[in-house]
Amino acid sequence: MDTLTSLEYLSVIDFPKLKLSFLKQAFLPPNLQHIEVKSLRIAKPVTEWGLQGLTALSGMNIGGDDIVNLFLKERKLPISLVFLKIQHLSETKFLEGNGLLHLSSLEFLRFYECSELVSLPKKSLPSSLKSLYFLKCPSLESLPEDSLPSSLKQLHIWECPLLEESHNMSHGQSEAKGMKNSNPVSDSVQLKMANEFSTLCDAAEGFCDPLLQHCNLF
DSSP states (O other): TTTTOOOOOEEEEEEETOOOTTOGGGGTTTTTTTEEOOOOOGGGGGGOOOOOGGGGOOOEEEHHHHHHHHHHHHTTTTTTTTTEEEEEEESSOOOOTTTTTTTTTTTTTEEEETTTOOOOOOTSSSSTOOOOEEOOTTTTOOOOGGGSSSOOEEEEEEEEEHHHHHHHHHHHHHHHHOHHHHHHHTTEEEEEOOOGGGSSSHHTOOOOOTTTTTTTOO
């Protein structure tokens, strides 16, 4: 596969018993820009692909509890990432470790269909982050408001009823007390809630990988 020097996008989806221990750094196409890996159960060697050696890699989609937790716990996500989408978490309530904090180039982070995710760890987001999306995370209750990066410019929330309710309660309490800022983040952040979108596609505007002009919501 390392002879495919023009290959920029690699997708491996829904192979729950596939063992990829043969995939080493020298075997992956050297000019990959985007990798998508989604599986309910996948062998641990996925973290040994040598992704750190792919200097052109700027986007990843990772899905499934095992694969996501392995990448985060062992801090195996490549530091070159600008775009990351985490999706299809059906069991994970809390993300393991600080596997995102070292991603000093990450600007776009998306969470999609993480049904059991309750919250994010404090000080878990990189200081480079500009855009943060949550779509269809019904158990998500709160965000680490005190430790959201100052670089954050956009926060979009869709079909996360507990988080929306928490925000609305905070908004109401702030209005009753005459407080100026009712957002869970600073005034410089563009916050959009579910009632501000007419459709999922509208909510997903900007959800695409900005590097590839490519949408993959489902």
